Amino acid sequence: MNILIVGSGGRESAFAWKIAQSPQLNQLYIAPGNAGTGRYGKNIALKVTDFDGIADFALGHGIDMVLVGPEEPLVKGIHDYFLEREDLRHIPVIGPQRAGAQLEGSKDFAKQFMVRHGIPTAASQSFNQTTLEEGLAYLGTQKLPIVLKADGLAGGKGVLICTTLDEARTELKAMLADAKFGEASSTVVIEEFLSGIELSVFVLTDGDTYKVLPAAKDYKRIGEGDTGLNTGGMGSVSPVPFADNEFLDKVEERIIIPTIEGLKKDGIPYQGFIFLGLMNVGGEPYVIEYNVRMGDPETESVLPRIESDLLDLLQGVAQRNLQDRSFTLSPKTAATVMLVSGGYPGTYESGKTIDNIESVKNSIVFHAGTTTENGVVKTAGGRVIAVTALEDTLFDALQQATADAGRIYFEGKNFRRDIGFDLI
Known part of the structure; x- marks a missing residue:
């Protein structure tokens, strides 16, 4: 092929x-x-x-x-x-x-879909520029903290968690009246804050049947100890220790099956990946968001655990016979550490020469924001390289990936040395 x-x-x-x-x-x-x-x-x-x-x-x-x-x-x-x-x-x-694709392209669409099909999610209401005053009043009736989400695609930056009413009202005005996130925030979803631990579950579907791929947990904050600004993702691990069979059975019964059936009921054809951004609230799963593709850097942890032929599964989607395909998983744990440019997720410089990639022997190096100039590999983005180790235990995988992340060099390189250690 x-x-x-x-x-x-x-x-x-x-x-x-x-x-x-x-x-x-x-x-x-x-x-x-x-x-x-x-x-x-x-x-x-x-x-x-x-x-x-x-x-x-x-x-x-x-x-x-x-x-x-x-x-x-x-x-x-x-x-x-x-x-x-x-x-x-x-x-x-x-x-x-x-x-x-509107499941990811519009937070408001996704929320309405979940409510319509009884899929557990945080309570919410949507507002636009013409209903700004109603939105400001609504904020005064809600518990804090409160979540504001730009309806459209905002490059992972359109979600704000506000801890005071003044902050929430200021940000809602900035999003709706001042187009803080451009067209993406022409509608804003105001959502109840759920307290729990996040994880991602990935599903592949041909529109009728589905396969549940390995779960993963990613780390969004730039700083160690989950501090600082949100990023596109600083690392990930798979499997997720707290996502046991009992929890994943709940995810399948309450979220995956109603999602697939809901798409069919609504007459929405769907062939591809569904990324379920979940919150585990006291052992109960809630959907924070849908994405309509695999995550990054979760993919770098999930795919190394699939031992069988991925192309066979994709053909099952293309030929609408996914139920006849099977795949095998490694019992090992994958850990991914992301190397990012200095200054990211704020202003950063590109064009820095990357050295020593070839010294990594025991992990897989996945390029992200890189390019080649005259045969020399250089940085070309905020998130530059993902280093993934596959080992028998989570501790060994984290240790290997972190050590190998340290072997690669470029000016301004930054990476978190604590990815996954909250799970040990």
Whole structure:
């Protein structure tokens, strides 16, 4: 098979690494890819939203499947684009159509979906610019802290936890009246704050049946001890010790099955991954958010634990016979540590030379924000490299990944040395 992966981050690096191991693979292409994905296939200089360019490439290179990594092309309708063109319809796209992608593209849509189908989630209400005064009044009736969420895609920055009423009202005005997050905050969801511990559960579905992939826990804060600003993710672990079989059975019964059935009831076709951002509140699961793709850096911890052929599962989605496919999991634990640019998640510099990657022998190095200039690997983003170790115990995996993260060097490099230690 000839496979095209759309995307350029650590998630897409992990997909490329895993799919490159498939005996069914002929050629692998990554658009646009990064300095690391070229090890597993051929990078193609196309933007993820250049649907015409992606289509021309797919037709010209006999692509048999398109795997979409990031959310933006899904929300903008790359799957619909392929279905609408007669010459492209035969190429399956792994990732939902625009209607299903609204689960991530609109927090308000997702909330209404959950309420409609009885899926446990925090109480909430949505407001826009014309109902700002009502929103300000509503805040005065709610417990603190309170959560404000920009309705649309805001690059992971559109969620605010406010601890005082003054702060909440100031931020609501900034989001609705001053477009703090641009078009993404033209509607704001005001949501009850849930106190618990977060985790992510991943589901792959062909629209009728599903497979539950390994759970993971990621670490969003820039600073050790979960302090400082939110980031796209500083590391992850899989499996999650507190997500035992009893808890995961609740997730499947109360959340996964109603989600799949709800999509069918609403007439929303869905072929691809569903990322369940969950809160464990005293042993009870609640949905914080849906994402319509795999997480990053969770993918870098989840995929190394899948021992069987990922491409076989993806074909099950494409051919709508996922129930006939199976996969095997490693009993080992994966731990991922993310190396980031100095200053991230604020202002940071790119173009720093990365040294010593080849010294990492006992972990997998997944490139995220990297590029190659004249054969030299350089930084090209806030999150630069994910280092994943797969070991018998969580402690050993964390120790190995942290040690190997220290071996790689670039000017301003920063990483957390405490990923996962709250779980030991």
